[in-house]
Amino acid sequence: MNNETLEKMSNNLRFLSVDMINRANSGHPGVAMGLSDILAVLSTKINLNTKNHINRDRLVFSGGHASSLIYSFLHLSGFNLSLDELKNFRQLGSLAAGHPEIKTHGVEIDTGPLGQGIANAVGFAMAAKFASSKLNNSLNHKIYCLCGDGDLQEGISYEACSLANVHNLNNLVLIYDSNEISIEGDVKNTFNDDMYFRFMSLGFNVIMIDGHNFDEISKALEMTKNAERPSIIIAKTKIGKGACELEGSEKTHGSPLGAELALKAKKAANWNEEEFYIDSEAKNGFEKMCKRSDEYFASWDKANKFSDEQLEFIAYLEGKKDLNVDFSKLDLSKNYATRDSNHACLNEIAKQIPTFLGGSADLAPSNKTYLKDYADIRNGGKNIAFGIREHAMGAIINAMARYGLHPFCATFLVFSDYLKPSIRLAALMNLKAFFVFSHDSIGVGEDGPTHQPIEQISTLRNIPNLYTFRPADMAENIACWQVALKLNNPSAFTLSRSALPSLNTSIPDISKGAYFIKYSDNAEATIIASGSEVALALEVAKDKNINVLSMPCFELFDKEFDKSLLKGKIIGIEAARSYELYKYCDELFIMDSFGASGKEKDVFKYFGFDAEKIKEKL
Structure with missing residues (x-):
């Protein structure tokens, strides 16, 4: 020209x-x-x-x-x-x-x-x-x-x-x-x-x-x-x-x-x-x-002929295939840290969805995000070593999601602040991107307040169009992924470093964001908890006429759950700031500081996350 x-x-x-x-x-x-x-x-x-x-x-x-x-x-x-x-x-x-x-x-x-x-x-x-x-x-x-x-x-x-x-x-x-x-x-x-x-x-x-x-x-x-x-x-x-x-x-x-x-x-x-x-x-x-x-x-279309497997890959890329995954091989009975149960989930998804891939900001051994059957993406595999580049990592997976892939990235929850602008843009665009965050509470223990996330989960919950999941065991983790894979929105997973007891013998329905893990029609109170605090809530409610509602996803709970099912005094327990729970709760047992350095059990007890201490205040 x-x-x-x-x-x-x-x-x-x-x-x-x-x-x-x-x-x-x-x-x-x-x-x-x-x-x-x-x-x-x-x-x-x-x-x-x-x-x-x-x-x-x-x-x-x-x-x-x-x-x-x-x-x-x-x-x-x-x-x-x-x-x-x-x-x-x-x-x-x-x-x-x-x-x-x-x-x-x-x-x-x-x-x-x-x-x-x-x-x-x-x-x-x-x-x-x-x-x-x-x-x-x-x-x-x-x-x-x-x-x-x-x-x-x-x-x-x-x-x-x-x-x-x-x-x-x-x-x-x-x-x-x-x-x-x-x-x-x-x-x-x-x-x-x-x-x-x-x-x-x-x-x-x-x-x-x-x-x-x-x-x-x-x-x-x-x-x-x-x-x-x-x-x-x-x-x-x-x-x-x-x-x-x-x-x-x-x-x-x-x-x-x-x-x-x-x-x-x-x-x-x-x-x-x-x-x-x-x-x-x-x-x-x-x-x-x-x-x-x-x-x-x-001319390109005419020159290129693809196998059925490749045509299926293109169908996933173009959003013409549902993201259905069979998790039936996973063991629900074992006591897992949810970072470990999530690792099992990630690997099942990677095997069954050809466009699913991702990696961590130099924390794969800690986040438990390595896809064990795959090579590095540079060698045709699905693992991405992002290095210590949280901000770019978030923006990179946004583009991958816009391209048609189904990517995840991972770091510690306290570092989610580094990729907040990218998470916000993912939510603004309703991208199917997955943000995985481990070390989700004061359970980080000896690392102290610089590494103990307090306000981060509330920050995530306050982003419109983002769904934040905090599972309590393997069964909940699977249920969270089943929902997240169907959403046309980004999702964040916040996961424990600590091993948590198995609470479910079957996969619960968390499509409404929460479910009763202990329930009576004439209960005098209801405890709402998530993640590692669900087991604590059950201990508090043991031998008492108190219902326990496990709430792995606040956003779905806020929109979908029938709140009339909440009986009596509503109590929230979460080892984070969690003021958003006041929308439904009469009393909260939450964090009011940045945490402390010490052994996990000592730190939980010091900040009042102890069954006997909570019972005394009920």
């Missing part, structure tokens, strides 16, 4: 974005104007189509504040995003939301907090490698990620790029919009890294270009096609390119240009002054991308 046409395509992206932001009187024009040249050229290289083909390239905008550029690109390319939606940018109910959301056709993943998109791109690249290994290595698509200075300042970007190096993700292409401007002005005030050497040290294929030179952009993208390593194109750009006297200024970052300056910029570019103008030549240029890609995908 000639440079004259590319110029028109770039200007149409640029000024549609400006008009959207002016109409909304809200948005970020600077990045959209500075990146439009790159996106125009990228459209001639990338394989995207409106039908979500399995072998399509993925395009991730890590700088989600440049959403106006995304929407301009999708509209001009023929995706299901109308001009009226663009005119309704950032308004309630619009598909052109302030930051990109997957409800919009063509948006691969929600990227709000900076840096998330880079880790998402790494997750997509890992997922693509895994899926291709199951399909005759036939998938050859690339993962393109547009990112900026803010993304690369966030620690998650280093975590993710370091892992991209370890996995040699040569299907990953970062395009770094290096405009050297942040909200507060010159980025060198806070960020003076030599990005060339940073990424050379990370094992990337590093290419430096003028981000407004069409020929250099095109050549750089071609150089990544057959790269043997992950690539980064460091593109020197001007924020607000074409914004006349504000070109290169932080003033274009987060404020509309306004009608007067927008008109001046259009005149300077010899562009039509009409608002939301669509140039036919530019639109045709973008639509060629989808037409070219459709032809390529038709």
Whole structure:
């Protein structure tokens, strides 16, 4: 495509974005104007189509504040995003939301907090490698990620790029919009890294270009096609390119240009002054991308024939298979720590669901998350060694879930704070991702208050669309997984380090979040407990007219359980902060501090989690 046409395509992206932001009187024009040249050229290289083909390239905008550029690109390319939606940018109910959301056709993943998109791109690249290994290595698509200075300042970007190096993700292409401007002005005030050497040290294929030179952009993208390593194109750009006297200024970052300056910029570019103008030549240029890609995908479909097993894998990938698992081989009678019973569950799921995989943040022996019959993902297996990279780990499995896999990741519950932004985004997108957390209470004992989670389970329970499970034994653990696998939501499992007694001889029904493990119609009180405290609650209720309700999932209990079944005084017992239980309980036996260092039994007794002490207070 000639440079004259590319110029028109770039200007149409640029000024549609400006008009959207002016109409909304809200948005970020600077990045959209500075990146439009790159996106125009990228459209001639990338394989995207409106039908979500399995072998399509993925395009991730890590700088989600440049959403106006995304929407301009999708509209001009023929995706299901109308001009009226663009005119309704950032308004309630619009598909052109302030930051990109997957409800919009063509948006691969929600990227709000900076840096998330880079880790998402790494997750997509890992997922693509895994899926291709199951399909005759036939998938050859690339993962393109547009990112900026803010993304690369966030620690998650280093975590993710370091892992991209370890996995040699040569299907990953970062395009770094290096405009050297942040909200507060010159980025060198806070960020003076030599990005060339940073990424050379990370094992990337590093290419430096003028981000407004069409020929250099095109050549750089071609150089990544057959790269043997992950690539980064460091593109020197001007924020607000074409914004006349504000070109290169932080003033274009987060404020509309306004009608007067927008008109001046259009005149300077010899562009039509009409608002939301669509140039036919530019639109045709973008639509060629989808037409070219459709032809390529038709050819790919014809060339690739898959076995029944591979077709089943694709069906799982496309969400056309239910996640049913037979857990009947697992022993319910043994006294397990729930991290151990969960290990047995994970291995059964991995055997029966081909798209199920995952790993831990360097804690697999402690989390008990190693899939014993499988190799490392780099060797075609299902185990992922994330290293000590909790933040990136969460964002990586989000992308894997969006790709169609069914991933889990794991660490200690107290470190769930490190991946909270990713868990929140998983919940926002209703992703089928599984977050496994062991060492779930003061039962950690000698490690002390720095490692004893107190407020974390309440934090998880307060995230909308996330279901948090805290099983009390093997039978409950199986029941929790049976429910979690059917939910179209992310799930968190919080698991004990301590061995717990077997309380059930059969798998209970926890579809309503809770069940009575001891019940009488005329009970004087009801104890609600979860996890390791269920056995304690039974001990308290022994020989007393007190019901015990095991509540492995508060969110389901809150929504589904018939609360009229709760008899008499309602008492909650949980070795955590757990103030959310006051919604139903008259009295709580919970934690009011950060714990203490000592032997597990001594710590539980010290904080009042002792049957005799609780009985005295009833």
